[in-house]
Amino acid sequence: MTQPVNPPARLLMGPGPIDADPRVLRALSTALVGQYDPWMTATMTETQELYRQVFGTRNDATVLVDGTSRAGIEAALVSLLAPGDRVLVPVFGRFGHLLAEIATRAGAEVHTIETEWGQVFPPSVIEDAVRRVRPKVLAVVQGDTSTTMNQPLDELGAICERHGVLLYSDATASIGGNPLETDAWGIDVVSAGLQKCLGGPSGSAPITLSPRAVAVLDGRRSIEAGIREADDVVSDDPIRSNYLDLAMILDYWGPRRLNHHTEAASMLYAANECARILLEEGREAVIERHATAGRAMLAGVEALGLRVFGDVAHKMHNVVAVEIPDDVVGDEVRGAMLEDHGIEIGTSFGPLHGRVWRIGTMGYNARKDTVVRTLAALEHCLRRAGHVVPQGAGVDAALDVHAAADVHAAADVHAAADVHAPGDVHTGSTAPVGAPA
Amino acid sequence: MTQPVNPPARLLMGPGPIDADPRVLRALSTALVGQYDPWMTATMTETQELYRQVFGTRNDATVLVDGTSRAGIEAALVSLLAPGDRVLVPVFGRFGHLLAEIATRAGAEVHTIETEWGQVFPPSVIEDAVRRVRPKVLAVVQGDTSTTMNQPLDELGAICERHGVLLYSDATASIGGNPLETDAWGIDVVSAGLQKCLGGPSGSAPITLSPRAVAVLDGRRSIEAGIREADDVVSDDPIRSNYLDLAMILDYWGPRRLNHHTEAASMLYAANECARILLEEGREAVIERHATAGRAMLAGVEALGLRVFGDVAHKMHNVVAVEIPDDVVGDEVRGAMLEDHGIEIGTSFGPLHGRVWRIGTMGYNARKDTVVRTLAALEHCLRRAGHVVPQGAGVDAALDVHAAADVHAAADVHAAADVHAPGDVHTGSTAPVGAPA
Ligand SMILES: Cc1ncc(COP(=O)(O)O)c(C=O)c1O
Ligand SMILES: Cc1ncc(COP(=O)(O)O)c(C=O)c1O
Numbered sequence: 001m002t003q004p005v006n007p008p009a010r011l012l013m014g015p016g017p018i019d020a021d022p023r024v025l026r027a028l029s030t031a032l033v034g035q036y037d038p039w040m041t042a043t044m045t046e047t048q049e050l051y052r053q054v055f056g057t058r059n060d061a062t063v064l065v066d067g068t069s070r071a072g073i074e075a076a077l078v079s080l081l082a083p084g085d086r087v088l089v090p091v092f093g094r095f096g097h098l099l100a101e102i103a104t105r106a107g108a109e110v111h112t113i114e115t116e117w118g119q120v121f122p123p124s125v126i127e128d129a130v131r132r133v134r135p136k137v138l139a140v141v142q143g144d145t146s147t148t149m150n151q152p153l154d155e156l157g158a159i160c161e162r163h164g165v166l167l168y169s170d171a172t173a174s175i176g177g178n179p180l181e182t183d184a185w186g187i188d189v190v191s192a193g194l195q196k197c198l199g200g201p202s203g204s205a206p207i208t209l210s211p212r213a214v215a216v217l218d219g220r221r222s223i224e225a226g227i228r229e230a231d232d233v234v235s236d237d238p239i240r241s242n243y244l245d246l247a248m249i250l251d252y253w254g255p256r257r258l259n260h261h262t263e264a265a266s267m268l269y270a271a272n273e274c275a276r277i278l279l280e281e282g283r284e285a286v287i288e289r290h291a292t293a294g295r296a297m298l299a300g301v302e303a304l305g306l307r308v309f310g311d312v313a314h315k316m317h318n319v320v321a322v323e324i325p326d327d328v329v330g331d332e333v334r335g336a337m338l339e340d341h342g343i344e345i346g347t348s349f350g351p352l353h354g355r356v357w358r359i360g361t362m363g364y365n366a367r368k369d370t371v372v373r374t375l376a377a378l379e380h381c382l383r384r385a386g387h388v389v390p391q392g393a394g395v396d397a398a399l400d401v402h403a404a405a406d407v408h409a410a411a412d413v414h415a416a417a418d419v420h421a422p423g424d425v426h427t428g429s430t431a432p433v434g435a436p437a
Numbered sequence: 438m439t440q441p442v443n444p445p446a447r448l449l450m451g452p453g454p455i456d457a458d459p460r461v462l463r464a465l466s467t468a469l470v471g472q473y474d475p476w477m478t479a480t481m482t483e484t485q486e487l488y489r490q491v492f493g494t495r496n497d498a499t500v501l502v503d504g505t506s507r508a509g510i511e512a513a514l515v516s517l518l519a520p521g522d523r524v525l526v527p528v529f530g531r532f533g534h535l536l537a538e539i540a541t542r543a544g545a546e547v548h549t550i551e552t553e554w555g556q557v558f559p560p561s562v563i564e565d566a567v568r569r570v571r572p573k574v575l576a577v578v579q580g581d582t583s584t585t586m587n588q589p590l591d592e593l594g595a596i597c598e599r600h601g602v603l604l605y606s607d608a609t610a611s612i613g614g615n616p617l618e619t620d621a622w623g624i625d626v627v628s629a630g631l632q633k634c635l636g637g638p639s640g641s642a643p644i645t646l647s648p649r650a651v652a653v654l655d656g657r658r659s660i661e662a663g664i665r666e667a668d669d670v671v672s673d674d675p676i677r678s679n680y681l682d683l684a685m686i687l688d689y690w691g692p693r694r695l696n697h698h699t700e701a702a703s704m705l706y707a708a709n710e711c712a713r714i715l716l717e718e719g720r721e722a723v724i725e726r727h728a729t730a731g732r733a734m735l736a737g738v739e740a741l742g743l744r745v746f747g748d749v750a751h752k753m754h755n756v757v758a759v760e761i762p763d764d765v766v767g768d769e770v771r772g773a774m775l776e777d778h779g780i781e782i783g784t785s786f787g788p789l790h791g792r793v794w795r796i797g798t799m800g801y802n803a804r805k806d807t808v809v810r811t812l813a814a815l816e817h818c819l820r821r822a823g824h825v826v827p828q829g830a831g832v833d834a835a836l837d838v839h840a841a842a843d844v845h846a847a848a849d850v851h852a853a854a855d856v857h858a859p860g861d862v863h864t865g866s867t868a869p870v871g872a873p874a
Binding site for chain 1: 438439441442443444445446447449451453454455456457460462463464465466467468469470471472474476477480483487503504505506507508511515531534535537538539541542543544630632638639640661662664675676677678679680681682696697698699700701702703704706707709710713716717775781783786787
């Protein structure tokens with residue numbers, strides 16, 4: 001017989017998954033309860049409320065899809081898009097291609113615009129395409145992990161509003177580490193995953209839908225034969241998936257609690273704890289922590305003399321793409337990082353495969369000590385591979401960024417102390433002193 | 438802020454989910470590792486081998502689908518059936534309807550035959566329908582949890598072979614608790630879930646595909662744009678789902694390890710441990726344990742004067758449908774079981790809703806003490822509800838069944854000792870002494 005799973009010690013500093021927060025690992029081992037147990041339905045309801053806060057929304061329709069992030073993407077697209085419906089996908093990396101691919105399989109008429117990998121789209125370019133294509137849905141990745149770019153979304157809601165288009169965004173890689181304001185930015189549907197800045201395991205996809213998006217689903221609702229009641233609607237063109245039919249998933253999470261799948265309780269517990277951890281620290285403080293760790297990692301790799309790929313002003317806080325120097329073999333350095341230092345960093349896809357390393361600072365791992373450990377190891381591996389690097393410069397630069405951030409945060413708290421009474425909720429981008437580094 | 442999840446103490450004796458084995462809960466909290474870490478890919482490969490043994494197959498294509506059992510069903514049907522393909526579904530309960538529904542949404546031409554709830558189909562009736570419909574796929578539930586019936590599958594492979602039909606079966610509720618011989622019975626595709634007799638959480642769907650089934654997928658393979666290489670095939674009629682495209686899922690688990698989703702590592706760990714627990718005890722011993730606990734529960738409810746629904750000769754070992762006596766309100770008794778005794782039992786769907794309770798004895802909960810505790814509580818709740826029940830008769834009857842099984846097992850071991858050398862592997866239906874009761 002095989003032995004129980006017993007993984008080697010690793011520090012996961014790639015583009016995700018990253019080390020889950022130990023609190024999330026503990027939540028995963030919580031005892032199961034039946035899916036209609038009052039405690040269970042209350043826990044589902046509570047988790048919905050937590051994710052409303054994570055997404056920055058008041059959308060009633062905020063639930064988990066029981067699958068990985070791409071299940072969330074497919075649930076959104078297959079549920080919103082009937083065969084023949086037009087969708088516009090601005091592609092700026094691998095995950096834009098994924099959205100287009102999923103929409104194609106859903107039978108939609110897919111239009112794409114593309115920009116060079118390493119860039120994002122100016123809103124005006126997207127608006128021009130919207131005007132030309134007149135899609136039902138504009139589907140755009142927020143942070144495309146393949147290039148590290150973070151597409152600005154804050155003006156897209158207004159554009160979609162003007163043209164009567166639904167706006168969907170995949171925030172899998174960006175949520176938690178970068179600003180995302182579902183309601184304030186007018187995004188109709190956002191889907192995500194736990195395994196990046198939320199510090200959880202892959203396998204649950206939080207999703208939120210505006211009333212406008214729910215209205216589209218309502219028109220496509222069809223309750224399955226095994227549990228249908230006499231007065232229930234039956235569509236003759238139902239959503240093409242049963243498992244990922246968001247109308248049914250919402251009926252399961254909603255007051256009717258219509259049987260669909262059996263909620264994956266362990267993953268629900270994990271999702272619940274991920275959100276609690278984020279909201280306890282505070283949404284803005286968590287973003288600030290990612291910003292600091294990301295700046296530190298960026299400063300560190302630059303101080304090691306490495307070049308950073310893409311439009312740095314538009315990269316996500318939580319991941320950086322580092323160009324692999326010509327005099328080393330990328331996968332050998334990556335291998336040494338893993339084998340000699342126990343640290344995982346990533347490569348990328350398509351045109352960037354073998355050209356960049358992607359180094360993440362996400363969720364539980366967006367910390368000073370993880371940044372420092374990674375930079376020290378990278379310096380060592382580069383030197384061993386024969387690439388000349390300045391001794392200690394990467395770690396120094398990262399420590400400087402963290403020190404400056406600490407001073408800044410302390411100053412903010414002093415300033416805040418003058419105007420806020422104790423116990424006031426902090427908003428804005430100030431991290432309270434004592435928040436995880 | 439909300440509190441950490443903290444469920445009430447429950448004993449889950451419904452139709453599933455049931456209490457996860459504590460070993461599985463512990464496995465869930467194992468640290469994450471990157472998806473291409475050599476340890477991770479080795480663990481995936483090991484898990485495939487474990488599930489080959491659980492399914493009774495040598496199929497190379499044995500993997501997990503990252504979703505609940507119905508994700509496994511949909512993956513099988515949407516991947517095998519192109520739009521317009523004919524599928525035959527014998528319906529003998531709610532989950533037969535589900536198969537038909539999922540196939541309809543996949544665009545297949547769906548033909549059903551139905552039998553009364555509480556019955557199964559004689560193979561000859563299925564063969565007649567196969568002859569008439571000439572489907573590409575025969576899709577049949579093994580154990581339909583809604584009625585507790587266990588459709589005999591052992592002759593269906595030969596029927597399908599004769600008519601050149603692919604055979605798919607949903608073994609979610611039956612696997613582990615009842616015989617299932619994927620290869621010996623000639624079943625092409627079987628999908629399952631962890632949350633019944635395998636003693637795990639919902640959210641991972643083990644699936645196995647014969648080479649014949651894989652050949653069908655090969656004809657539909659289409660690698661997505663974001664990761665496609667120059668010489669990769671692109672189908673102009675790809676499988677309608679990306680997330681549940683088994684051709685891509687097999688490429689991810691196979692030697693090419695083509696990126697698809699991020700494996701849900703925590704659920705993989707759980708699935709791995711579920712299989713290890715089953716195989717350590719031995720497949721036949723586990724089935725025998727379910728048979729004994731199921732007989733004990735059946736004898737117990739009958740001794741309490743309750744009637745059992747359906748064709749008892751064909752029920753699954755692991756669940757019994759008990760007719761609700763006329764003089765009590767089913768949901769009140771169920772509520773008292775939960776609130777006063779901490780025990781969950783189920784009701785059913787459609788025509789059986791409010792007419793039967795479903796009591797499960799599955800996985801970790803297929804034990805003597807759980808059966809006894811449930812029967813004692815049921816006696817009490819029935820009496821409190823005003824229904825006359827013989828005092829202690831249910832528990833007595835269950836204990837008698839367990840005692841007889843122990844004697845039988847001991848005799849078997851004695852007999853076996855005469856013919857087997859120590860250390861021989863037990864096959865057949867004998868439970869070794871000392872196996873969990
Ligand atoms: C026979 C059968 N098939 C499929 C399912 C669906 O499984 P899930 O709820 O895990 O999606 C169930 C669930 O009870 C079942 O009993
Ligand atoms: C931006 C983005 N979208 C979607 C996905 C797909 O997520 P999953 O692998 O969880 O299905 C990823 C995974 O890395 C991602 O980074």
